[in-house]
Amino acid sequence: MTTASTSPYKLASARDLFALTKPRVMSLVIFTAICGLMAAPGSIHPIIGFTAILAISLGAGASAALNQWYEHDIDAVMKRTAGRPLPAGRMDRETALHFGVGLSVFSVLLMGVAVNWLSAAILAFSIFFYAVIYTIWLKRSTPQNIVIGGAAGAFPPVIGWAAVTGDVTLMPVLLFAIIFFWTPPHFWALALFVNSDYSKAGIPMMPVVAGRKSTRRQIAGYSLILTACAVAPFAMGMTGAVYGVTAIVLSLAFTLLSFRVGVSRTENPGAMQAEKHLFKFSIVYLFALFAALVADRMIFA
Template sequence: MTTASTSSYKLASAQDLFALTKPRVMSLVIFTAICGMLAAPGTIHPVIGFTAILAISLGAGASAALNQWYEHDIDAVMKRTASRPLPAGRMERETALHFGVGLSVFSVLLMGVAVNWLSAAILAFSIFFYAVVYTIWLKRSTPQNIVIGGAAGAFPPVIGWAAVTGDVTAMPILLFAIIFFWTPPHFWALALFVNSDYSKAGIPMMPVVAGRQSTRRQAFAYSLILAISAIAPFALGMTGGVYGAVAIVLSIAFVLLSLRVGLSKTENPAAMSAEKHLFSFSIIYLFALFGALVADRMVFA
């Protein structure tokens, strides 16, 4: 006999399950992982390389699903997330949890069995870091959530590198540092003009806790550290001139845009052109920088 609770259970659609993986965010994860793999010394069989990227993609999707499972309540009150499957009522929370846990286990086992266990271990830690350290612990408890939590998004190029070489050297650590220091100005630029969303949801993002002016100054400070991190591989002789030239030009542009944000006094989100320009450019910056890394490897290999 079918109970009322069983009959009312919502069967998730494939489209909503895919939405749980945050495909737009996953595209950046996949790209930086591929770049880490292509920049690594040595070669990897195309089938194994494809499997590694698939495992990283599934791991990223698992993290996103677990994030949305836990944050269903705050997603419901934020304008930009209210249409996600859980807050919109198109999926049960248990479905998101089971989907996220299942993808996590499968992605790590796939990476370990098909590629190597070092890359699998880093992938497992990155999932744990995003789902538990960032989502459950940091995000609702400290304005440093994005700073510390940025480590979660910095692992993909390290995993890609380890998939090829079976080790982690100074270069992948620098690639990690680039994404780590890129994350605060990128997300704070967004937070500055969607501040009301975070405030309504009770999330202690930096603009909510410290105010917009302090956030702007900190974003500029991180942009300087980012520039140093981005140019470091060239300065230390780990890359050639192609990457060096692109890193210098892009980093100068990033710092200048961050300075413009730092000097801004605008309080009206609709008029925050400097913040919106920095946010948009930050995405281009990371894609172009890692693309230059691969191009440099091809030229000087």
């Protein structure tokens, strides 16, 4: 019989359980959810609003834990993920699975009981989409993994909106579209200069399957669709000038950086400055765009 002293794993630490939630990724999820909540028409009690964001955060963390449970073998061979709790041997897979499932159920029930069941249903579907459709089905089977899988990260502002209004209208759909079309350029820019990691792990990311030239062209193309989605709320009269000017300026900069990537012929990952600049700016872009949406709502409400 295996005892605690002979088990190859130690009891999972709080730090490792927290690491399972991918806190750096979660920060963007939380931020866009808060922006969706604050940009929604109407009002929500601060305690209920806090509970909604907590539930979304827990749901995002649950998705990340289930992702790492399933991808422990991939993480072990990729340099940037080898230090995670499972591949580093600091936690067993069963613990990660139980943690992810338990957190999923709790987050959805918390949202449903404390806020409303529409937002809870969208949260449940977002967890399912990331953990099953993206992680288990798409990621290892198609170079469109990021394109379709981008929907998983696009749900938070919709959930935040639904938490306030109890419905989903055109505006949250546009917020969803912004993140959805932002995701491929963001991740493919990263994939271009960590291509060897994905190749070694056998993940069919676009640069691995279609090559760098095709990926760069697609990044430029997606930037144009993203620009149209970002400017649409202002063009359709749903926001004021604060958001409109910010969206136009930021999207122009994003497009210019994307076209720099599109015409680049650099093959050495260490010299891919255009790709690195786009990846870093893409994070600033999304934070600034959603912050402008909230500022616009506060000014023109």
